Amino acid sequence: MAPSLPPQYEIRVLGPEHEEWxxxxxxHTNMFHSPLWPVVYPENITQRLYKSFQAAHYLIKHQIDSGYSLGIFNKNYQFKRPESVATGGKLYWNFVDENATESELEEQMDFPLVSIAMAYDGINELDMNQIMPLVETLPLFATIVKVVEDRDTRDPASWKPTGPRQVLMRNATNTMKAHSGHGLMRLLAEEMMRQSAAAGFRGIQIESANNAVLKVWSNPPEPFKGTITCQFHTMTYEEKAESGETLYPFRPADLPIARIYVDLC
Known part of the structure; x- marks a missing residue:
């Protein structure tokens, strides 16, 4: 029997009021808890978090504006600060204290949203010029995009959308550390699959830099089918420097990075 959502949680479509959360x-999850980013960029994590947060506004807003991004909310959430009640939650990062720790920053996240699954309709492509500030804070993000594109040997005509509600593009799935271990990522992923199929989408594409995400999306529940269309491993991926030296830019991170396509019909 498939696991069900614990009673203190509910899944809702994310709206503009949830963008900052x-x-x-x-x-926060990527900078401190990802098996990739804090490993390849272990220095000045809080500073990089602040810069990435400012740079990611367009990416997150684009996906929320699509109407297809989902979140899990804690219905029993108790606000930490009374001033958060008026707006239903608030973020208190000051973007100045670069010595703030992971736990201090999490304490300043005073809102009931605990898990997200971001997505947008593939016909409304991302504006890469507006993504560049984020790439500048995480340069290997651009490497991932390029390597995956180069290794995906599918004929674009075989899967790319030609109109709305054909292919959903999944980008970012994160759960706050305090709520991890309850299977929320899987439940949110499978709900997105069901909702997308009901809306008429024929497929969902996602890039994974996390073993748990790879497992969930490549093994969806019936009648859906997941296929790993291409992948590479961070320990063995290499580049050649102009000097001829072999470089391993993702080491010491040790995980597969994959593109997955889920057939919904």
């Missing part, structure tokens, strides 16, 4: 969860 979703962005905070995305960047």
């Amino acid at each position: 979703a962005r905070a969860i995305c960047l």
Whole structure:
């Protein structure tokens, strides 16, 4: 029997009022708890978090504006500060204290949203010029995009959308550390699959830099089918420097990075 959502949680479509919260969860989780980013960029994590947060506004807003991004909310959430009640939650990062710790920053995230699954309709492509500030804070993000594109040997005509509600593009799935271990990522992923199929989408594409995400999306529940269309491993991926030296830019991170396509029909 498939696991069900614990009673204190509910899944809702994310709206504009949740953009800052979703962005905070995305960047806080990636900078401190990802098996990739804090490993390849271990220095000045809080400073990089602040810069990435500012740079990711367009990416998160684009996906929320699509109407297809989902979040899990804690219905029993108790606000930490009374001033958060008026707006239903608030983020208190000051973007000045670069010595703030992971736990201090999480304490300043005073809102009921605990897990996100971001997505947008593939026909409304991202404006890469507006993504560049984020790439500048995480240069290997651009490497991932290029390597995955180069290794995906599918004929674009076989999967790319030609109109709305054909292919959903999944980008970012994150759960706050305090709520991890309850299977929320899987539940949110499978709900997105069901909702997308009901809306008429024929497929969902996602890039994974996390073993748990790879497992969930490549093994969806029936009648859906997940296929790993391409992948590479961070320990063995290499580049050649102008000097001829072999470089391993993702080491010491040790995980597969994959593109997955889920057939919904």
